[in-house]
Amino acid sequence: xxxxxxxxxxxxxxxxxxxxxxxxxxxxxxxxxxxxxxxxxxxxxxxxxxxxxxxxxxxxxxxxxxxxxxxxxxxxxxxxxxxxxxxxxxxxxx
Amino acid sequence: xxxxxxxxxxxxxxxxxxxxxxxxxxxxxxxxxxxxxxxxxxxxxxxxxxxxxxxxxxxxxxxxxxxxxxxxxxxxxxxxxxxxxxxxxxxxxxxxxxxxxxxxxxxxxxxxxxxxxxxxxxxxxxxxxxxxxxxxxxxxxxxxxxxxxxxxxxxxxxxxxxxxxxxxxxxxxxxxxxxxxxxxxxxxxxxxxxxxxxxxxxxxxxxxxxxxxxxxxxxxxxxxxxxxxxxxxxxxxxxxxxxxxxxxxxxxxxxxxxxxxxxxxxxxxxxxxxxxxxxxxxxxxxxxxxxxxxxxxxxxxxxxxxxxxxxxxxxxxxxxxxxxxxxxxxxxxxxxxxxxxxxxxxxxxxxxxxxxxxxxxxxxxxxxxxxxxxxx
Numbered sequence: 001x002x003x004x005x006x007x008x009x010x011x012x013x014x015x016x017x018x019x020x021x022x023x024x025x026x027x028x029x030x031x032x033x034x035x036x037x038x039x040x041x042x043x044x045x046x047x048x049x050x051x052x053x054x055x056x057x058x059x060x061x062x063x064x065x066x067x068x069x070x071x072x073x074x075x076x077x078x079x080x081x082x083x084x085x086x087x088x089x090x091x092x093x094x
Numbered sequence: 095x096x097x098x099x100x101x102x103x104x105x106x107x108x109x110x111x112x113x114x115x116x117x118x119x120x121x122x123x124x125x126x127x128x129x130x131x132x133x134x135x136x137x138x139x140x141x142x143x144x145x146x147x148x149x150x151x152x153x154x155x156x157x158x159x160x161x162x163x164x165x166x167x168x169x170x171x172x173x174x175x176x177x178x179x180x181x182x183x184x185x186x187x188x189x190x191x192x193x194x195x196x197x198x199x200x201x202x203x204x205x206x207x208x209x210x211x212x213x214x215x216x217x218x219x220x221x222x223x224x225x226x227x228x229x230x231x232x233x234x235x236x237x238x239x240x241x242x243x244x245x246x247x248x249x250x251x252x253x254x255x256x257x258x259x260x261x262x263x264x265x266x267x268x269x270x271x272x273x274x275x276x277x278x279x280x281x282x283x284x285x286x287x288x289x290x291x292x293x294x295x296x297x298x299x300x301x302x303x304x305x306x307x308x309x310x311x312x313x314x315x316x317x318x319x320x321x322x323x324x325x326x327x328x329x330x331x332x333x334x335x336x337x338x339x340x341x342x343x344x345x346x347x348x349x350x351x352x353x354x355x356x357x358x359x360x361x362x363x364x365x366x367x368x369x370x371x372x373x374x375x376x377x378x379x380x381x382x383x384x385x386x387x388x389x390x391x392x393x394x395x396x397x398x399x400x401x402x403x404x405x406x407x408x409x410x411x412x413x414x415x416x417x418x419x420x421x422x423x424x425x426x427x428x429x430x431x432x433x434x435x436x437x438x439x440x441x442x443x444x445x446x447x448x449x450x451x452x453x454x455x456x457x458x459x460x461x462x463x464x465x466x467x468x469x470x
Contacts, residue, residue, distance in 0.1 A: 001278050001324060001327050001328070002323065002324070002327070003322070003323060003324060003325040003326055003327060004325065004326030004327055005326075006326070015283060016255040016283055017215060017216045017255030017283065019191065019215065021189070023161070023163065025113045025160075025161030026113065026161065030163070032163055032164060032191035032215070034193065034215075034216040034218070034255060034257050034283070034284055035164070035166070035193060035216075035218070035257065035284075037115055037163055037164065087325070087326040088325050088326060089329065090283060090284060090326075090328075090329035093326070094326070
């Protein structure tokens with residue numbers, strides 16, 4: 001087994017055992033993962049809600065660029081950084 | 095070592111605590127194993143005194159309302175409780191993320207499937223060693239490795255996400271690379287490389303368990319390399335053990351800040367070793383609501399936040415990062431639960447702690463002392 005390599009054609013989804021939910025007590029979205037919890041900001045929640053294991057990072061960023069009227073390169077750089085971090089910490093799989 | 099901790103307590107009553115994140119539900123102290131590093135109390139609770147199913151259901155309801163996100167079913171061995179599936183189903187129904195902390199001994203495929211069907215989100219399986227003889231010796235049991243290998247396969251066949259929990263010490267730390275390979279082979283998504291923590295029964299066996307500094311350094315290098323090699327495939331949790339650290343860890347994420355622990359008879363504890371601190375008198379789920387205990391009971395407020403801290407902690411810039419480390423360790427090593435954690439290099443007892451570790455690790459390992467009649 002070797003490291004998973006992320007690129008713009010990757011199709012991320014939540015890793016096994018990871019669940020996204022809205023927490024009423026804290027009024028925010030979060031990821032419940034094996035013995036860890038990750039609080040999500042609004043952007044991370046928007047991005048992760050679209051990750052179904054089929055949509056590629058390319059397509060996801062193209063959609064976000066249109067919706068938020070921002071350059072795709074800039075969005076994509078941020079999104080790749082987020083996914084790289086989440087992948088390394090085991091919150092998503094590709 | 096006896097700072098006047100009553101003064102700051104009177105000056106500024108602690109702010110209301112944030113909602114707890116996790117509940118450790120110790121269903122039973124009964125266990126088929128007799129690990130020499132068991133962190134459970136020296137005196138175990140009897141089966142007849144354990145909370146019943148309905149009381150646990152009420153606790154789970156209250157925990158979810160209080161803001162708890164995850165419940166960790168633990169013990170002892172939680173599989174011994176016949177109502178485990180019912181409790182998992184109830185917790186899942188409350189929206190809680192459910193985690194089973196198990197030795198895997200006596201697991202069957204039917205049971206694994208039933209746990210998954212009940213809504214279990216994740217299982218944490220312990221492994222004592224990758225060597226069959228070592229596994230038996232460190233578990234105080236027979237055929238441990240074979241049983242655990244079978245259990246891992248059953249959990250995976252039931253499609254349960256798996257963490258392998260490896261408690262490491264001088265006797266198995268040199269097998270760390272094999273342990274990492276085993277985690278991958280078992281299909282675990284996560285490996286916890288947990289150094290023994292010396293309280294409960296483990297303190298009695300400290301000299302037989304204490305690794306050398308060189309062993310720790312090799313282990314750290316192995317984990318660093320494996321994390322890079324297996325990034326995105328296996329998450330490895332690892333921290334340097336206290337006796338060789340220079341700063342304490344935020345034990346339980348800060349006393350009374352993130353976790354509550356309920357022991358088999360219903361006492362509500364800030365951490366599962368807190369019963370070692372004689373000055374604390376614990377409320378039980380029979381007398382008060384979980385919310386009332388979390389917010390106001392004296393064992394939680396006693397060391398919550400920073401009001402109780404002596405110097406040098408009180409004026410330390412890290413006091414809200416490590417929250418003063420571990421109170422149980424402070425008590426065990428200094429005789430004062432409110433003393434600076436000796437794991438901190440600023441503690442006057444730090445050098446002594448480090449020397450103890452080095453001396454014990456350098457001497458030949460004494461024989462393990464096992465619990466006799468470990469299951470009540």
